[in-house]
Amino acid sequence: MEKSALINKLEREQRARDEAEQLLEKKSLELYKTNEALKKLATDLTEREAKIRAILEATADSIIVFDDTGVIEISNPSSKKVFGFAPEELIGKNTGILNFYLENDRDRKGIALNQINTSNNLDNSNSLQEFYIKRKTDGKQIYVELSISKTNVVNKVYTICVIRDITDRKFIERHIATQHRISRTLVEAETMEEANLDILKIICSNLNLELGNIWIIDPISESLRCTAYFHTRETEPLQAFVEVCKKMTFKKGIGLPGRAWESKEPCWILDINLDNNFPRAAFASKAGIHTAFAFPILYHNEVIGVLEFFTRETRQEDNRLLNMLKDIGQHVGFFIERKQNQQKIISLNDQLVTAARQAGMAEVATSVLHNIGNVLNSVNVSASVICEKVSHSEMSTLSEVTNLLKAHQPELGKFITEDSQGKHLVPYLNSLSDYWNNEQKKILAETELLINNIQHIKNIVKMQQSLSGSLGMIESIKVTELIENAITINADLIEHSHILIQRYYEPVPPIMTDKVKVLQILVNLLRNALDALTLGKSESKSLTLKTFLMNPKTIAIQISDNGIGIESPNLIKIFSYGFTTKEDGHGFGLHISALAAQEMGGKLKAESEGLGKGASFTLYLPCISVDRPKK
Amino acid sequence: MKGMVFTEFLTMVENKFSLEMVDKIIKASDLPNQGAYTVVGTYDHHELLRLVTNLSKFTNIPVKDLETVYGKHLFQCLVSRYGSLISLKQSFFEFLNSVDNHIHVEVRKLYPEAELPRFKCTLVDENTLNMEYRSSRPFADLAEGLILGCADHFGEKIHLSKKSSKENEENVVQFCIQKEAP
Numbered sequence: 001m002e003k004s005a006l007i008n009k010l011e012r013e014q015r016a017r018d019e020a021e022q023l024l025e026k027k028s029l030e031l032y033k034t035n036e037a038l039k040k041l042a043t044d045l046t047e048r049e050a051k052i053r054a055i056l057e058a059t060a061d062s063i064i065v066f067d068d069t070g071v072i073e074i075s076n077p078s079s080k081k082v083f084g085f086a087p088e089e090l091i092g093k094n095t096g097i098l099n100f101y102l103e104n105d106r107d108r109k110g111i112a113l114n115q116i117n118t119s120n121n122l123d124n125s126n127s128l129q130e131f132y133i134k135r136k137t138d139g140k141q142i143y144v145e146l147s148i149s150k151t152n153v154v155n156k157v158y159t160i161c162v163i164r165d166i167t168d169r170k171f172i173e174r175h176i177a178t179q180h181r182i183s184r185t186l187v188e189a190e191t192m193e194e195a196n197l198d199i200l201k202i203i204c205s206n207l208n209l210e211l212g213n214i215w216i217i218d219p220i221s222e223s224l225r226c227t228a229y230f231h232t233r234e235t236e237p238l239q240a241f242v243e244v245c246k247k248m249t250f251k252k253g254i255g256l257p258g259r260a261w262e263s264k265e266p267c268w269i270l271d272i273n274l275d276n277n278f279p280r281a282a283f284a285s286k287a288g289i290h291t292a293f294a295f296p297i298l299y300h301n302e303v304i305g306v307l308e309f310f311t312r313e314t315r316q317e318d319n320r321l322l323n324m325l326k327d328i329g330q331h332v333g334f335f336i337e338r339k340q341n342q343q344k345i346i347s348l349n350d351q352l353v354t355a356a357r358q359a360g361m362a363e364v365a366t367s368v369l370h371n372i373g374n375v376l377n378s379v380n381v382s383a384s385v386i387c388e389k390v391s392h393s394e395m396s397t398l399s400e401v402t403n404l405l406k407a408h409q410p411e412l413g414k415f416i417t418e419d420s421q422g423k424h425l426v427p428y429l430n431s432l433s434d435y436w437n438n439e440q441k442k443i444l445a446e447t448e449l450l451i452n453n454i455q456h457i458k459n460i461v462k463m464q465q466s467l468s469g470s471l472g473m474i475e476s477i478k479v480t481e482l483i484e485n486a487i488t489i490n491a492d493l494i495e496h497s498h499i500l501i502q503r504y505y506e507p508v509p510p511i512m513t514d515k516v517k518v519l520q521i522l523v524n525l526l527r528n529a530l531d532a533l534t535l536g537k538s539e540s541k542s543l544t545l546k547t548f549l550m551n552p553k554t555i556a557i558q559i560s561d562n563g564i565g566i567e568s569p570n571l572i573k574i575f576s577y578g579f580t581t582k583e584d585g586h587g588f589g590l591h592i593s594a595l596a597a598q599e600m601g602g603k604l605k606a607e608s609e610g611l612g613k614g615a616s617f618t619l620y621l622p623c624i625s626v627d628r629p630k631k
Numbered sequence: 632m633k634g635m636v637f638t639e640f641l642t643m644v645e646n647k648f649s650l651e652m653v654d655k656i657i658k659a660s661d662l663p664n665q666g667a668y669t670v671v672g673t674y675d676h677h678e679l680l681r682l683v684t685n686l687s688k689f690t691n692i693p694v695k696d697l698e699t700v701y702g703k704h705l706f707q708c709l710v711s712r713y714g715s716l717i718s719l720k721q722s723f724f725e726f727l728n729s730v731d732n733h734i735h736v737e738v739r740k741l742y743p744e745a746e747l748p749r750f751k752c753t754l755v756d757e758n759t760l761n762m763e764y765r766s767s768r769p770f771a772d773l774a775e776g777l778i779l780g781c782a783d784h785f786g787e788k789i790h791l792s793k794k795s796s797k798e799n800e801e802n803v804v805q806f807c808i809q810k811e812a813p
Contacts, residue, residue: 005650012657015667016638023671 062163067156070095070114082144082165084136100131100146103208113161116148130166140316143170175324178206182328186335193228195335199307200230203328207321209309210289211238213245214297215257216305223249224257224306237287244283255279256294257306264303266295266322266329271314284310291315295325299333307332372460375453382450386443394435401429459488476510477518479547479557479621486522487545493530499541506548508555512624517596521604524589525559525617531582532563532615554602555623560616566608574606597621632679632768633742634672635712636705640679641666643704644686656685673744676768695772702776703783710784723785724760727778727808728752748774758810763803771795771804778806788813 056063056074062082065074071094075087083090083098090097099110116129132143147162181202189195200212211231215224226245231238250258256278259267269275269292272284284292289310297305307329408415408422415422487494487501494501526543533541546558566574566581573579575594580587590604597604601622608615645653657666660681668674683701687694710717716734717726731750738745748766755761764774775793782789788811795804 005654008654008657009645009650012665012667015664016669016672019664019667020669020671023669027671 060165062161062165064090064095064098064113064161064163066095066114066159066161068158070112072097073158079163082135082142082163083133084138098133100133100144103130103132103143114159116146130170138316139314141167143167171320174206175320178202178324179327179331181206182331186331189335192336192339195332196228197230199328199332200228203307203309203325204230204232207309209311210287211242211310213257213308214305215250215261215308217261217303218249221249223251224261225249227305235287237283241280241283241287241289244280248280256292257308260294260296260306260308261303264296264298264301266293266326268293268317268322270317272310288312293317293322293325295322295329297329297332297336299337304333304336372457375456375460379450379453379457382446382453385446386450389439389443389446393439394432395439398432401425401432456491473514473516474512475515476512477515478510479508479518479555480505482515482518483522483545483547483557486519486526489523490526490530493527494543497530497534497541499530499533499543502542502544504544504546506546508547508549509623511555511621513600513621514596517600518619518621521593521596521619522557522559524593525619528589528617529559529561529563529615532565533561534563536561536563536565536614537612538562538614549623550620553623554620556618556620558616558618560614562614565611565613566606566615567611568608571606571608575604632674632676633670633745634668634674635670635708637668637674637679637682638670639705639708640682640701641668643701644682647700648686648690652686652689655689656682659685659688673742676770680769698770698772699776699779702773702778703780704776705773706777706780706784717784723782723787723789723810724752724754724808726781726785727760727762728754760808762806762808764806765798765801765803767801769802771802774804775806778808782808 056076059076060078060081062079063074063076064072064079066072071092072090075085075090077087079090080086085097095113098113100113100116101110111131129146129148130143131146132141134140135142143166145164145166147164149160151158151160182199185195185198185202189198196214200214203209204212210233212229213226214228216227217223218225226248229242229245231242248255250261252258253262254277256267256269259277269278271290272278272281272292273290275281278284278292287310289312291311291314292308294306294308296303297307307325404421404425405412408419416425417423483505529543533543540562542562544558544560546556546560548556548558550556570579570581575590576587577591578587579591590606594604597619602620605618605620606615607618641653641657644656653666660666660678662678662681664674683694683697686692687697690697716737721729727750731752735747735749738747746767748764748768748770751763751765753761753763762778764771771793775791778791779789790809790811792807792809793804794807795802797803
C-alpha cells in the first residue's frame with residue numbers, strides 16, 4: 001500500500017510537472033507577447049514623453065506640476081523666465097518656494113502655490129486667477145495669470161499649474177485705465193485743485209504707490225512749491241515726510257522735482273538713500289521710502305509743474321511707465337491750458353454781459369430820449385403858436401381906440417353917437433371883444449397842450465428815474481404796469497403809426513425779478529413789433545398784448561403783431577448774435593433780450609407763420625411769488 | 632484557487648497523517664486531475680472542499696479544525712515563500728491591516744484572475760482588532776487558521792472570537808482578535 005501510494009505520488013508529481021511545463025510554455029508565450037506589447041508601449045511612451053517634453057520646453061508659459069504634498073515634480077524652462085528659477089532648482093522642492101501676491105494685498109503677504117484656493121474637482125475645469133510675483137533673478141514684479149487644474153494619476157492627485165506672464169498686457173490695461181480715468185477727471189474737474197487730488201489718487205492707486213505730490217512753479221520765487229499731495233497709508237513717518245514736502249521749495253536742478261523741471265524729462269531714483277541730490281532723504285528714509293520718480297507737467301514745452309511719486313519697495317526704472325507718465329504730464333498741461341482759456345472765455349463773457357446790459361439800458365434811454373424829443377417838438381410848436389398869436393394879436397389896436405376916446409373925452413357921448421368916426425367905435429369894440437375871446441380860447445388850448453406835453457415829459461423822466469439805480473436789483477413787479485411803461489416809452493411812435501393796441505391781461509401775480517431787464521426786453525419787443533407793423537402791408541395795424549399764467553410756476557407776456565412776419569429759416573437764428581433783417585439793425589436787441597430772459601431763469605420764444613403773417617414773441621418768467629410779511 | 636493552496640494542503644496531509652491518506656482522499660474526492668496539482672496552476676476551490684471533507688471523514692476530525700490547522704500551516708508556507716511581503720517593522724495588527732490594502736493588491740498584479748476574500752480592519756484599541764471577512768467561498772476557518780499562524784509568527788498570544796453570517800450569498804465573518812496580556 002505504501003509503495004503504491006508512493007508510485008501514485010510520483011505519478012501525480014510527474015503529471016503536475018507536465019502540466020506545469022505546459023502552463024509555463026503557455027505563460028512564456030503570453031509573457032513574450034506581453035513583452036513585445038510593453039516594448040511597443042515603451043517606445044510609444046518615449047515618443048509621447050519626448051513630444052510632451054518638447055511642448056513643455058517650447059511653451060512660453062511656465063508649467064509646474066506638484067503632488068498632493070506640495071512637492072514639485074515637473075517644471076519647464078519657461079519657469080526660469082517667469083520666476084527666475086531653472087527647472088532643476090524647482091523639481092523636488094516644495095511649492096512654498098514660489099510666492100504669489102494678490103494685487104490689492106497691501107501687506108504683501110505672499111501665498112504659496114499649493115495654498116492658493118482652487119476647486120477640488122478633478123474635472124479639468126481650470127480656474128484663472130491673477131497675481132503678481134517677484135522674480136528671483138532681478139526682483140522685478142511680474143504679473144501672472146495662474147491656471148490651476150487637478151488630475152488623478154494612479155491614486156495620486158497632481159496639481160497642474162500654468163503660469164502666464166501677463167505683465168505687458170497688465171501694463172497696457174493699466175495704462176489705458178489710468179489714462180482713461182485721468183482724462184475723465186480732467187474733463188469733469190471744475191478747478192485745477194480738484195483735478196490735482198484726483199490725478200494723484202488715480203496714479204497712486206493704479207500703480208500701488210505710497211505717496212504722490214504735485215509741485216507748481218511759483219513765478220515770484222522761481223521755485224517749485226507743493227500744492228497737492230495724496231498718500232495711501234496713514235503713518236506718522238509718512239505724515240512727517242509730507243509735512244516736510246509741504247514746507248520745502250525747490251529751485252531748478254535741486255532735488256527730484258528740480259531735476260525734472262530742469263531736464264523737462266521724467267527722472268527716476270532707484271533708492272533715495274543712495275542719491276546725493278535728494279534733500280528730503282532723512283525724512284523719506286524714516287517713512288520707509290526707497291524708489292522715487294518725477295515727471296514734468298508741460299505746457300507749450302514749458303514746465304509749469306512736476307508730479308512726484310514714491311514707493312516703499314525698490315523698483316527698477318521702468319521706461320514704459322515713465323513714458324506713460326510723460327503722456328499724463330502733457331495731458332495735465334493741456335488741461336491747465338484749457339482751464340486758462342475757459343477763464344478767459346468767462347472773463348470775456350462777463351464783459352459781454354456788461355456791455356449787453358449797458359446796450360440794453362442805452363436802448364431804453366434812446367427810446368426815452370426819442371419820445372421826449374418828439375414831445376418837446378410839440379412843446380416847441382405850442383410855444384411858437386402862442387408866441388405868434390400873442391405877437392400878431394389884433395389887440396394892439398386897442399391902444400388906438402383908447403387914444404381916440406381920450407381925445408374926445410369932454411364930448412364922448414356926442415362923439416360916439418354923431419361923429420362919423422365915433423359911430424364905428426362901439427361896433428369895433430364889439431368885434432375886438434369877439435376876436436379876443438376867440439384868441440384867448442386858442443391860446444388857452446395851446447397852453448393846455450403845452451402843459452400836457454410837459455406833463456408827458458415829466459412822466460417819462462419820472463419813469464426813467466425809477467429805473468436808475470435798480471439795475472440788477474430783484475424787486476416785486478406787476479407785469480402789466482411794466483408793459484404800460486414800455487408803451488409809454490414808445491407812445492409817440494404808437495400814436496403816429498395809427499396802431500390799434502389790444503390788451504388781454506389775464507390776472508397774474510406780482511413776481512420777483514429784475515425790473516430793468518424785463519423793461520429792456522419789453523421795450524425791445526415793442527420797438528420790433530412797431531417796426532414790423534410799419535413795414536407790413538396790413539391796413540388795420542394791430543398790436544396785441546397778453547399776460548397769462550403758463551403754469552403755476554411760470555407767467556407769460558406775449559406781444560403779437562400783424563406786421564411783416566418772419567420767414568421760417570430766420571426763426572431759428574433770430575436770437576443769434578449779429579442776426580438782423582433790418583437795414584439799420586445791428587442784430588443785438590433780441591440776442592441780449594434772450595440772454596436777459598435766461599439770466600432771470602426764463603426764456604424768450606418767437607413764433608411766426610411766415611412773411612406777411614405777423615409774429616408773436618412770448619417772454620416766460622418764473623413765477624417767484626412775493627413774500628408778504630405776516631400780519 | 633491557486634495551486635499552492637492544494638499542493639501545500641496535500642503536503643500537510645502527508646506530513647500530519649500519511650502518504651496513503653493523501654492517496655485515499657484524492658481517490659475519494661474524484662478529482663479531475665487525480666490530485667496532480669502544480670503551484671503555477673489554478674483550480675476549482677470545490678476540489679479543496681472535497682479533499683478537506685474526505686480527510687475529515689477518514690480522520691473523524693471536524694472540517695473546521697482541519698481548515699484551521701491548515702490555515703496555520705499555510706501561513707508558515709507563505710512566510711517562507713513570500714517573506715518579503717512582511718516588513719520587519721510591522722506589528723501583528725499592522726500586518727493584518729495591510730492584507731487587503733497591500734498584499735492583495737500585489738497578488739492581483741500577479742494573478743489578475745484571482746478571486747480574493749476581502750478584509751476590513753477596525754482597531755478598537757491597541758490590543759483589540761476587529762476584522763471583517765467577506766468571501767463567496769466558505770473558507771472562514773481557513774482564514775482563522777491564517778490569523779492564528781500570523782499571531783504565532785509575530786509571537787503574539789491572542790484570543791480569537793468570531794461571528795458568522797450570510798449576506799447576499801456572501802460569507803461574512805466578524806473576527807474579534809484580542810491580544811492576551813504578556
